[in-house]
Amino acid sequence: MDPTEVNVPDVKDMNIDNITQNTILINSQCESERVKYLFERLVTHLHDFARETRLSTQEWKAALDFLVTVGQISSDDRHEFILLSDILGLSLLVDAIDHPKPPSSTEGSVLGPFHSHKAEVVPSGSDISSDPKGRPCLVLCTIKDPSGAPIEGVKIDIWETDSSGHYDVQYAEHDRPDGRCVMTSDEEGRFWFNAIVPVSYPIPHDGPVGKLLKLLKRHPWRPAHMHFMFEKEGWDHLITALYIHPDPYLTSDAVFGVKDSLIESLGSVSAEQAKAYGVREGTALISRDFVLVSDDETQRLRDSNALAAMADLFPGKKIKLLDHLPVPDLD
């Protein structure tokens, strides 16, 4: 590359006071306004963090070594950086920003690192867990819009652990999906399946994130829950979970996912339900009516939230939305 063709500001004699502005200047050669803004904020916060803590070389090196181990333990079935983001509250925050929910909608929760694209598509009424030690649980659900109209043809991802608190992908020898499936809502917005009663479990803490939790004197437990993800064109992608009451970890979830509106107590299958769904009377029961909102409604809410937040965070600064994401307005 011919350096004379590169239009960069002269950078030399960098010090504590001028490095941030110059890094931002060099990065500002980037063509995307959004990427430029992301890196302006990233570099500012990264450098301010170092300045405010007087970060030592030893701490810096320990942090970078830690991040290497987070990357190296990650695999197709284990995303340790998502786990790290989860325990630092970032995952919950990003979901709250990107998928704002009007009061009529089911609230969102964290995706977690164990969603897999390998789940089988099955019809309603299927058994999604093969764990003989699990306590059987009938799950009866509907998906509706805020007006109460059923939504047909929604793709629903469902995943839960086995009775020992492990997802299928956590077993080295697992050969087929278990405790997870994909189903579709029918014309009345219904879907139902046989699962097992969710159990509390610790997030994987045999790796770097576990070490960090230990350093911070935090426990790695999540309260019992079942994950749900809803997708249909025109409707806001909903990632959520149902949490089972009672559970000792409902108020100290290691990844901050619990919301009051997502807590369910176990019911018991009635004689009539037993007949209708082919399970024993008295079987544990979870029933839930989910509410999706339209993409349009979410986008309007996201846009107005973004502009309000920007006005609040940067009073007087001109901001515009580009593909619904804020960037400085330089025109």
Next chain:
Amino acid sequence: MDPTEVNVPDVKDMNIDNITQNTILINSQCESERVKYLFERLVTHLHDFARETRLSTQEWKAALDFLVTVGQISSDDRHEFILLSDILGLSLLVDAIDHPKPPSSTEGSVLGPFHSHKAEVVPSGSDISSDPKGRPCLVLCTIKDPSGAPIEGVKIDIWETDSSGHYDVQYAEHDRPDGRCVMTSDEEGRFWFNAIVPVSYPIPHDGPVGKLLKLLKRHPWRPAHMHFMFEKEGWDHLITALYIHPDPYLTSDAVFGVKDSLIESLGSVSAEQAKAYGVREGTALISRDFVLVSDDETQRLRDSNALAAMADLFPGKKIKLLDHLPVPDLD
């Protein structure tokens, strides 16, 4: 773990506005005041970054996937997270904070990802490069204290690339250290060796950091330089480099390492020097007198800089130094 034994604040119904304070509260169970402070600032900046950019789920996932690849390409001989820190200006900043230099001292520069602990200890006068294509260069140095007194017995790490711009560790088949060595200063503070004239080279850009530079429209080049690291008990650890003038990248170093005071023009070995050092007259010559400052002086400077910066950044907040690093003073 019995959750009743864990003293955590109740955490439920987290949202954009309360997640930061609650994450900090949960982390504050940690016993180390310093770690607690580091994570308070880290979580604050991480969350503020997401709030100020309205970070989307897609961007968040792309960033976490990127960090996985940074970890996975790293090895004993390639620390891609250091490289990432380098191109974001963080490495330069941390060195400037942790190793402040009084005006009498040689300035510091970035360590870079290619220092290795496998270099051989050799006596002064050794050839450190076996590259037959390199242009021979005699390097004559001294190490003194600010008063001009020589410092004996300093361990000096020296490393440079070969004539093609690659360090030994970048070759898959390299079997012994080359272009690097460790030597010791003599009673007059001297050390000298035969090397090759440093060349400009691109930092490794075949991995994720290279992709990032491309996205940011930045070039990956560093101006020609030779690394030096000085260690002796009682003296501040000095990581620095000499940059060779002229070089097209002296004002656009990809990792922000260049300082005016570290730039050297190549000299030419005189007849007298040729005889004294056993090289040909006219051979390229780098000569440099390095100045180390004592640990005590650096520590005093670091402490006073830290307290001044804290007072400036957080007016009215009580801060104390713990092992010379700032933490909130809660007493």
